[in-house]
Amino acid sequence: MSRQIIVASAQMGPIAKTEPRQSCVARMVDMLREAHGRGARLVVFPELALTSFFPRWMIEDKDELEAWYEEDLPSPATQPLFEAAAELAVGFYLGYAERVSEEGRIRHFNTSVLVGPDGKIIGKYRKVHLPGHDAPQPGRTFQHLEKRYFEPGNLGFPVFDGFGGRVGMMICNDRRWPEAYRVMGLQGVDLIALGYNTPVDHTGHTDIDSLTQFHNHLSMQAGAYQNASWVVGTAKCGREEGSMMVGQSVIIAPSGEIVAMASTLEDEVITAKADLDLGTRYRETIFDFARHREPDSYGLIVERKGAGDPI
Numbered sequence: 001m002s003r004q005i006i007v008a009s010a011q012m013g014p015i016a017k018t019e020p021r022q023s024c025v026a027r028m029v030d031m032l033r034e035a036h037g038r039g040a041r042l043v044v045f046p047e048l049a050l051t052s053f054f055p056r057w058m059i060e061d062k063d064e065l066e067a068w069y070e071e072d073l074p075s076p077a078t079q080p081l082f083e084a085a086a087e088l089a090v091g092f093y094l095g096y097a098e099r100v101s102e103e104g105r106i107r108h109f110n111t112s113v114l115v116g117p118d119g120k121i122i123g124k125y126r127k128v129h130l131p132g133h134d135a136p137q138p139g140r141t142f143q144h145l146e147k148r149y150f151e152p153g154n155l156g157f158p159v160f161d162g163f164g165g166r167v168g169m170m171i172c173n174d175r176r177w178p179e180a181y182r183v184m185g186l187q188g189v190d191l192i193a194l195g196y197n198t199p200v201d202h203t204g205h206t207d208i209d210s211l212t213q214f215h216n217h218l219s220m221q222a223g224a225y226q227n228a229s230w231v232v233g234t235a236k237c238g239r240e241e242g243s244m245m246v247g248q249s250v251i252i253a254p255s256g257e258i259v260a261m262a263s264t265l266e267d268e269v270i271t272a273k274a275d276l277d278l279g280t281r282y283r284e285t286i287f288d289f290a291r292h293r294e295p296d297s298y299g300l301i302v303e304r305k306g307a308g309d310p311i
C-alpha cells in the first residue's frame with residue numbers, strides 16, 4: 001500500500017500582543033483550507049501559535065501571565081480549527097502554552113498536539129529543551145524566559161500511529177538536539193512535525209546572527225537524514241512586537257534535502273508530497289540501527305527515562 005501523503009507547513013507571520021486567539025485561529029483555518037485545496041492531509045502550525053511569543057517579556061502580574069495559557073483543547077477559541085479539520089478530513093499539529101492540574105499542583109508546559117483527520121487529538125508532546133533563562137537578563141531588549149514560564153516536558157519523545165505512518169513531535173529548540181530525533185528514530189518515526197519561534201539575535205552574539213538561518217536548517221536536515229525521517233518545520237516569523245524572527249519554514253525529506261521552503265515572512269502555506277517509505281532505503285542500509293549502532297562501545301550509556309533500553 002502506498003504511504004504517500006501531501007503534507008503542509010502553515011507558516012505564520014507575526015502575532016501582535018493584542019491579537020485575540022479567535023483571530024489567530026481564523027488565520028489558521030484559512031491556511032488549513034488552502035492546504036486542503038492542495039490535497040494536504042496533515043498541516044503543521046508553529047510553536048505557541050495562538051498568541052504572541054510572550055516569553056520575550058518579564059510578566060510580573062499573575063493574572064496577566066496566566067492569560068497566555070490554555071487549559072483543555074479544544075477550547076472555545078480553538079474549536080473552529082478542530083471543526084474545520086473534521087469537516088475537511090485534514091489533521092494538524094498545533095503548538096500552544098498549556099496550563100494543567102497535575103500531581104496536585106498547577107503546571108505549565110510548552111506543548112503541541114497532533115490532531116487526526118477526524119478532529120480528535122491523537123497525541124500530545126511537551127517541549128523538553130527550554131532555552132533562555134528563568135530570570136530577566138539585564139541589558140537585553142527582549143528576554144527569553146521560557147525557563148521561567150514552563151517546566152521541561154514530562155512525556156518523553158513519543159511517536160504516534162497516524163497518517164499512514166509513525167509521527168513524532170518536537171518544539172523549536174528541541175530541533176537542535178540530536179538525541180531528540182534519535183529517540184524517535186529508534187521508535188521508527190516516519191515524520192517529525194515541529195514548530196518554532198526563533199529570534200534572529202537569539203544568542204546575544206551579533207557576530208553569529210547571520211548564521212541563525214543556516215543553523216535552523218542544518219539541525220533539521222541532519223536530524224531528518226540521520227534518522228531517515230521526514231521533518232516539517234514551521235516558523236512563526238517576521239517582526240513580532242519589534243523582535244525579528246526567522247522564517248524559511250521547510251519540508252525536508254529523509255535524504256536531508258529540502259523539498260519545499262517558504263519565501264515570505266507572512267502567513268504562507270507550502271506543501272510537498274511525502275512518501276513515508278522513502279526512509280526505508282536509509283533505515284535498511286547506512287542507518288540500520290539494529291545492525292550498525294554500537295551503544296555498548298560508546299563509553300557512556302544513557303538510560304532512557306521510564307524504559308530500560310539504552311539509547
Ligand code: CDT
Nearest residue numbers: 131132144172173197198202
Ligand atoms: N522558541 C525557541 O525555542 N527558540 C530558540 C531560540 C531562543 S534561545 C534564547 C531556538 O532554539 O530557536
